[in-house]
Amino acid sequence: MANQEKYAQQMQDAGVCDARRAALCATVKELPDGSFGMVLLGVKGNDLLIYDTNMKSEPLKLMYTIPLKGVTDFSTTSLMGEILKGYTFRFTSDGFTYSFKNCRRQAFLDVLQQEINK
Numbered sequence: 001m002a003n004q005e006k007y008a009q010q011m012q013d014a015g016v017c018d019a020r021r022a023a024l025c026a027t028v029k030e031l032p033d034g035s036f037g038m039v040l041l042g043v044k045g046n047d048l049l050i051y052d053t054n055m056k057s058e059p060l061k062l063m064y065t066i067p068l069k070g071v072t073d074f075s076t077t078s079l080m081g082e083i084l085k086g087y088t089f090r091f092t093s094d095g096f097t098y099s100f101k102n103c104r105r106q107a108f109l110d111v112l113q114q115e116i117n118k
Contacts (some may be wrong), residue, residue: 014060016042016049022111025053026100031064039063041100043111046118066093068115073097076109091116 008021017023022043030036031050040051040060050064074091087109088101103109 011040011042016040016044016051016060018044020111022108024103024108026103029099029101031098032096033063035063039100041108043068043108043115046115048112048115066098068112069118070094071116074113074116 008017008023011017011023012019012021020043023041025038025040028036028039028050031039038053040053042049042051046068048064048066048068049062050066052058052061052063054061071091071093074089076087076089087103087106088099089103089109089112090097090099092098
């Protein structure tokens with residue numbers, strides 16, 4: 001648990017997320033620009049921030065800021081899915097459906113859901 005707290009504090013200090021410390025790495029199926037793969041996600045205020053994880057070129061390059069107020073069709077996999085392989089969650093924003101998998105932090109999804117429901 002100490003490592004998770006340390007990681008969460010580092011993400012907050014880097015500006016990836018706010019004091020709720022909702023940040024994690026996930027695999028994205030596809031982004032609007034056609035890119036895919038591992039990304040860093042953070043919830044800051046009412047926005048979901050998507051960062052590139054390519055540490056060779058530009059560490060923590062912000063790729064997308066998605067206002068959560070306009071998100072529709074939010075869904076996650078079940079608890080059993082999380083136990084076996086990590087949560088998958090998806091939602092639609094501005095006509096594009098985002099899908100993230102290998103998410104291992106329920107607390108992140110709770111914060112995301114709270115912001116979407118505001």
